[in-house]
Amino acid sequence: NAGVTQTPKFQVLKTGQSMTLQCAQDMNHEYMSWYRQDPGMGLRLIHYSVGAGITDQGEVPNGYNVSRSTTEDFPLRLLSAAPSQTSVYFCASSWGRNVGGGYTFGSGTRLTVV
Amino acid sequence: EDQVTQSPEALRLQEGESSSLNCSYTVSGLRGLFWYRQDPGKGPEFLFTLYSAGEEKEKERLKATLTKKESFLHITAPKPEDSATYLCAPQNQAGTALIFGKGTTLSVSS
Numbered sequence: 001n002a003g004v005t006q007t008p009k010f011q012v013l014k015t016g017q018s019m020t021l022q023c024a025q026d027m028n029h030e031y032m033s034w035y036r037q038d039p040g041m042g043l044r045l046i047h048y049s050v051g052a053g054i055t056d057q058g059e060v061p062n063g064y065n066v067s068r069s070t071t072e073d074f075p076l077r078l079l080s081a082a083p084s085q086t087s088v089y090f091c092a093s094s095w096g097r098n099v100g101g102g103y104t105f106g107s108g109t110r111l112t113v114v
Numbered sequence: 115e116d117q118v119t120q121s122p123e124a125l126r127l128q129e130g131e132s133s134s135l136n137c138s139y140t141v142s143g144l145r146g147l148f149w150y151r152q153d154p155g156k157g158p159e160f161l162f163t164l165y166s167a168g169e170e171k172e173k174e175r176l177k178a179t180l181t182k183k184e185s186f187l188h189i190t191a192p193k194p195e196d197s198a199t200y201l202c203a204p205q206n207q208a209g210t211a212l213i214f215g216k217g218t219t220l221s222v223s224s
Contacts, residue, residue, distance in 0.1 A: 004157075009181065033211070042214035043158070043201070050210070058211060090157050096209075102148050102160030103212060 006091050006106035013081040014114045021076040021109050022093030031094045032074040033103070036060065036087040043090065050096075051075055076083050081113045119203050120215035127192055127222050135187040137202030141165045145209050149178050149183050150201040152217070158201055189224045190220045 007022045026030065033048035045058030049068040063085060065077040074093075078085060088110050092103040117130040119138045127133055141149065146165050150158035162171040171178045175196060177188045189202055199219045203212035 031210075035214075040216065042216045043203075043212075044214075045211045048210055054209070092157075092212075102150070102163055104160070105150075105157035107157045108155075 004091055004093055004104050004106035006089075006109050006111060008109060009107070010110050011112070013078070013111065015081060015083060015113060017081050019078050019081065021078075021089055021091075022110070023074045023076065023106060024072050025074075025091075025093040025104070026072065027093065027104065028071060029093035029104070030071070030096050031103075032068065033058070033092050034064070034066065034074070034076045035090045035092060037090060037108075038087050046076065046089075078111075083113045085111065086113045116204070116206060116213045118167060118204060118213050118215035120200075120218050122181040122218060123216065124219045125221070127189075127220065129222055129224045130191045132188070132190045132192070134189070135200055135202075135220070136217055137185040137187070138214075139185070139202070139204045139213075140183070141204040141206065141213060143207030145207065147180055148203045148205065148212060149171060149185070149187055150203065152199045152201055161200075176216050177193055189220070192220070194222050196220060197222045 001045045004025045030051045034046040035043040037043045047066040049055045088108050092105045115135045117140045121136045149161040152158045162178040167182045199217040201217045202215045
């Protein structure tokens with residue numbers, strides 16, 4: 001099993017550009033989520049999905065958009081990149097809300113907005 | 115408001131020198147508390163889930179414990195390969211998010 005796969009691993013954007021961060025899991029997990037990690041701060045939830053066709057906002061959703069058309073994929077869209085969105089982005093998945101085995105995280109996408 | 119505080123921020127140990135990491139949390143209706151290990155440039159790696167006060171989990175040199183307001187990660191006789199950032203994350207009441215602390219960065223020297 002590949003687990004959670006994130007692409008790209010690194011990306012540099014200019015202010016105002018848009019892009020999509022890809023996340024795919026092959027574990028048939030219902031729950032998927034996006035976090036961002038900034039220096040000196042804990043991981044913060046951006047958006048999450050409890051199943052195909054269902055998404056909701058997390059703690060820091062502004063400037064990001066998500067959709068969940070399949071169980072496997074949960075892309076994160078930056079609509080108009082800003083320097084404040086420079087961060088490391090992690091996608092995570094799990095079976096559901098009661099997750100004794102924890103969430104499985106991808107290896108991250110390091111995004112720089114100039 | 116749900117909050118998580120981890121201490122210390124950084125910890126340097128000699129190989130074999132045991133210590134503990136602290137995670138203080140304020141979360142309504144705790145569903146579970148997770149511990150993760152994160153190596154530089156990588157995603158968090160799951161270590162333990164704790165559900166109720168008094169519960170303990172062990173894995174090699176690590177033991178996690180839980181009270182109603184705190185969790186501890188005890189490291190016994192650490193080795194250099196235990197060097198990493200350790201993250202504590204209670205799950206919110208709705209079960210839709212993990213609330214992460216800032217982490218404790220552990221460095222173990224030989």
